[in-house]
Amino acid sequence: MTQAKISIQNLYYTYEDGIEALRDISVDIPPNEIFVLFGPARSGKSTLLRLLNRLSDLDDGLAQGAVYFNGQDVFTRSMNVSDLRRRISMVFAIPTPLPGSIYDNLTYGLKMAGIREKGELDRRVEQSLKQSALWDEVKDRLGSSAFALSGGQKQRLCLARSLALEPDVVVLDNPTSGLDPISTATVEESLYSLKERYTIIMVPHSVQQAARVADRAGFLLDGELVEVGKADKLFVQPQDQRTEDYITGRFG
Amino acid sequence: MNRQQTNRLAIGVITGLAILVVIPIALVILFVFYNGIGTINWEFITAAPRNGMREGGIWPALLGTIFLTFGTAIISFPLAIGAAIYLSEYAADNRMTRMVRLAIVNLAGIPSIVYGLFGLGAFVLFMQFGTSILAGSLTLGILTLPVVISTAEEAISSVPQQFRTVSLSLGATRWQTIRYQVLPHALPGILTGVILGLGRAAGETAPILFTVAAFYLPNLPRSVFDQTMALPYHLYVISTQVPGMPLSVQYGTALVLLLIVLSLTLAATFVRTSMRRRREW
Numbered sequence: 001m002t003q004a005k006i007s008i009q010n011l012y013y014t015y016e017d018g019i020e021a022l023r024d025i026s027v028d029i030p031p032n033e034i035f036v037l038f039g040p041a042r043s044g045k046s047t048l049l050r051l052l053n054r055l056s057d058l059d060d061g062l063a064q065g066a067v068y069f070n071g072q073d074v075f076t077r078s079m080n081v082s083d084l085r086r087r088i089s090m091v092f093a094i095p096t097p098l099p100g101s102i103y104d105n106l107t108y109g110l111k112m113a114g115i116r117e118k119g120e121l122d123r124r125v126e127q128s129l130k131q132s133a134l135w136d137e138v139k140d141r142l143g144s145s146a147f148a149l150s151g152g153q154k155q156r157l158c159l160a161r162s163l164a165l166e167p168d169v170v171v172l173d174n175p176t177s178g179l180d181p182i183s184t185a186t187v188e189e190s191l192y193s194l195k196e197r198y199t200i201i202m203v204p205h206s207v208q209q210a211a212r213v214a215d216r217a218g219f220l221l222d223g224e225l226v227e228v229g230k231a232d233k234l235f236v237q238p239q240d241q242r243t244e245d246y247i248t249g250r251f252g
Numbered sequence: 253m254n255r256q257q258t259n260r261l262a263i264g265v266i267t268g269l270a271i272l273v274v275i276p277i278a279l280v281i282l283f284v285f286y287n288g289i290g291t292i293n294w295e296f297i298t299a300a301p302r303n304g305m306r307e308g309g310i311w312p313a314l315l316g317t318i319f320l321t322f323g324t325a326i327i328s329f330p331l332a333i334g335a336a337i338y339l340s341e342y343a344a345d346n347r348m349t350r351m352v353r354l355a356i357v358n359l360a361g362i363p364s365i366v367y368g369l370f371g372l373g374a375f376v377l378f379m380q381f382g383t384s385i386l387a388g389s390l391t392l393g394i395l396t397l398p399v400v401i402s403t404a405e406e407a408i409s410s411v412p413q414q415f416r417t418v419s420l421s422l423g424a425t426r427w428q429t430i431r432y433q434v435l436p437h438a439l440p441g442i443l444t445g446v447i448l449g450l451g452r453a454a455g456e457t458a459p460i461l462f463t464v465a466a467f468y469l470p471n472l473p474r475s476v477f478d479q480t481m482a483l484p485y486h487l488y489v490i491s492t493q494v495p496g497m498p499l500s501v502q503y504g505t506a507l508v509l510l511l512i513v514l515s516l517t518l519a520a521t522f523v524r525t526s527m528r529r530r531r532e533w
Contacts, residue, residue, distance in 0.1 A: 055421055086423035096414045098433065099531075109422030112432070165423065 003071060004028035005169060005199045006052060006088075011065035013047055013056070013223075021047045021061065023223045029216075031168075034191060034200045036214035036231070038207060040246065044223040045203045046093075049171050052201070053088035054081050070168070086113060089162035093174040093203075095154035097146035102138055105146045105157060106164045113165075128164040132156040133190045152183030159187070163194075170194065172202035176209065188213055207247055211235040219243045281514075284506050291504030300470035305490055306497055310505055312470055316385075316480030317454055317512065319473065320464065323389025324453045328396045329446050335397075336404035336442070341430055360398035365458040367395045372462035386476040388464025395459055396449030403448065407441025408434060440527030444520045451516035455509060457484040467493075483509045 006029040013022040021044045029035045037045050050056045051063055054074055067074045074084055086109065097105050106125045115121065125142065129135040134156040138149070149157060155175060162170055172191075176184040184205070191200060191213055204210040210217055214231035219240070227240045238244045253261075299309030335352075343349040371391030381387040411434050419429040457465075465485035473480040487505045490497050 053421070055417070058417065058420065082423045082425050085421055090421045092414075092418070092421075094414070096418050098415055098418060099437065108419070108432075109424070112419075112422065112424040112428050161422065 003030075004068070005031040005070065006201070007068040007071075008048075009066045009068070011048075011051065011063065011067060013044070013051060013064075014062045016060040021223050022051075025065070025225045027218055027225060027228050029199060029201060031199050032195050032197075033215040034195050034202065034213055036210045036217040037201065037203050037220055038210040038217060039220035043220045045220055046173055048220070049090065049173055049201065049203065052169070052171055053085045053090060054079070055085070055090060057081065082112075086165045087167050088169040088171060089165050089167040090171045091158050091162050091173065091175055093177050095151070095158045097149070097154055097157060100146065101143050102146050102149070102157065103142040105161050109161065109165045124164045124166070128160040131163050131190060131194060132160040133186050134160055152179045152186075155179060155183070156187065156190075159190070163198075167198065169199045169201060172200065174203050174205055176205045184209075207235075207249075219246065221246070281510065284503060284510055287499070288503035288505075288507030291500045292507065296504055297508070301468065305468060305486075305494055306501065310483065310486065310508060312472055313481040313483045313486035313505075314508060315472060316465075316482040317484070317509075319385055319480060320388055320392060320460065320482055321450050321454050323385055323476070324392040324396060325446060325450055327389055327393030328400050328449055328453075331393070332397055332400035332404050332446070332449075333442060335401045336408055337430060337435075339401070340405050340408040341426075341434070356398050356401055359394070363458075364395065364456050365461075367391055367459040368461050368463060370394075371459060376463055382477060383462070383464055383466075383479050384477045385464055385473060385480055388460045388480075388482075389476075391459045391463045392453040392456065395456065396446075396453050399452065400442075400445045400449040403445025404438070404442040407438040407445070410441065411437045437531075440523050444524045444527075447516050447520040447523065451513050451520070454516060455484055455513045457488050460485055483512070 008025050008027050008029075011022055011025040012020065014020050025048065037048065039045055047056070047061075050059065052067060052069075052074070056063060063075065069084065069088060072079070098108060100108075103125060106128060107121045110121060110124060126135065126139075129138065134153060137153060138157075146154070146157060155178075159170075159172070159175060176187050179187065188209070191202075194200060195215075202213070204213065211231060214235075216229065217231050217234050218228040219226045219234070219238075219242075221242055227234065227238060227243045229239070234243070235247060238247060296309040297314065298311050300312055301310065302308035335356075339349070339352065343352070368391065371387055371394075375381050375387035375390045376383055379387075381390075415433045415437075416429050419433045420426070424432070453459075460482050464479060465482045466479040467489060469479060469481050483505065487502065487509060490505060491502050
C-alpha cells in the first residue's frame with residue numbers, strides 16, 4: 001500500500017466550553033480516492049474537515065493527537081499554514097465568492113502566493129473552470145461580478161477557486177447543498193474526473209450521495225468514527241449496528 | 253380610542269419629537285446665514301484683517317484652519333487606522349485590550365480645554381515645538397482619535413466574517429487578508445470617520461488656544477513651526493476682545509466657519525452613501 005496522503009491518528013477536539021467534538025479519530029486516506037465522511041448533523045464532520053488544514057486555528061478549541069499530511073505533522077509550529085492551506089484546499093458548504101470578478105476570485109489565492117504572471121494565471125483559470133464544469137457558462141464574462149452567478153454556479157466557482165491552486169487534497173464540505181438535481185449531477189461527475197489528480201475528502205449532502213460518489217467512507221457519530229470501509233461493502237453490509245441503523249434511515 | 257387611532261397618535265407624537273430635534277439646528281443655520289451672507293464677498297475671504305480686525309477679511313484665519321485640518325488628518329488617520337485594525341483584527345479579549353478600549357472611551361469624554369492644556373504641556377513646552385501648527389495639529393489629532401477609531405473599528409467589523417475565512421482558506425496570510433479583503437471594503441467607512449473627526453477639529457477653539465492660535469497675525473505661516481490664526485479662535489477674539497467690532501464681520505466669520513464644518517459633515521454622509529450603493533453583497 002502506498003503512503004497515506006492524510007493520516008489522522010488519535011485525534012481529539014474539545015470546544016472552549018469543554019464539550020468533546022471529536023473523540024479518538026484514527027484513519028488513513030490514501031491518494032487519489034474519494035473519501036466520504038458522513039453522519040448526522042453536529043456529529044463533528046465539519047470540525048474534522050477544518051482540522052485537516054488548520055482552519056481550526058480560527059476557532060476557539062483544543063486539538064490533541066496528530067494529522068499527518070504526506071507524513072508531516074500539520075500541528076507543528078514550524079508548519080507554514082498558508083502553504084498547507086494551498087496544498088489541502090477547502091470548499092465551504094455555503095458558497096462565498098469574494099467581492100470582485102469571477103477572474104479575481106479564481107486568481108486571488110494564486111496572487112497571494114506570489115504568482116503574478118498573466119499567462120500562468122490565465123492557464124490556471126481556464127483549467128480550473130473546465131475541471132469544475134463551469135468554463136462554457138462563464139468563459140465570455142470572466143470580468144463580471146462573481147455575485148451575479150446562480151447558486152449552482154457559485155458552488156462550482158468556489159470549487160474552481162480551490163482547484164486553481166493545484167492542491168494535493170480537495171476538502172469539500174457538502175458541495176451540493178442547495179443545488180438542484182441537475183447541478184448536483186454536474187458537480188458529482190466532475191468529482192469522478194478529479195480524483196485522477198487529487199485526493200478528495202468530502203462531506204456528502206445525503207447517504208445516497210455518499211454511496212454514489214465514495215471509494216471509501218467513514219461514519220461519524222457524536223464525535224466518534226464508528227466505522228470505515230470500502231463503499232461497496234460499507235453501504236451494503238455495514239459491520240456496526242449503528243451504521244446500519246443510520247444507513248437504513250432508522251435515525252438521523 | 254381604537255387601535256388605529258392609538259397607532260396614528262403614537263406616530264404623530266414620535267414624528268413631532270423628531271422634527272423638534274431639527275428645529276434648533278435649522279434655526280441656528282438660518283440665523284447665521286441670514287446675518288452673515290451680506291458680509292461675504294471676495295475681499296472678505298481673501299484679504300487680511302485691517303484696522304484692529306474691524307475691516308478687511310479673514311484669509312489668514314481661514315488658511316490657518318485649513319492647514320490645521322490637514323495636519324489633524326495626517327496625524328489622526330494613521331494612528332486611528334492602526335488602532336482600529338489592532339482592536340478589531342488582532343486584539344485578544346484580555347485586560348490590555350479592555351484598558352485600551354476604556355482609554356478611548358474616556359478620551360472622548362475629556363473636555364476640550366484639557367486637551368489644550370495637555371498640548372501646551374506636552375507638545376509646546378516639553379517637546380519644544382513652540383506655539384506652532386505642528387503642536388496644534390497634534391493636539392487636535394488626539395482630540396479626534398476616539399470618534400475616528402470607533403467609526404473605523406465599526407467599518408472594519410462590518411466586513412463579513414466569511415470573506416476573512418475564505419481568504420485565509422485560500423492560503424492568504426492574516427495581513428494579506430486584512431490588506432486585500434478587509435481594508436478595501438472598510439476604507440469608505442474609515443474615511444467617513446476621519447472626515448467627521450475633522451469636522452469636529454475644525455470648529456474647536458480650546459485645544460488651539462495655547463498650542464497654535466495667534467491673536468492677530470496678518471502674515472501667513474511659512475512652516476509647521478509657525479503660529480497661525482485660526483477661524484474659531486478669530487471668531488472668539490472678534491466677538492469678545494475687540495471693542496467697536498461690527499456685528500456683520502462677526503456673523504460673516506461665523507458663517508464661513510459653519511460652512512466649513514457643515515461641508516465636512518456632508519462630505520462624510522456622501523462618502524457613506526456612495527459606499528453603500530457600490531457594495532456588492
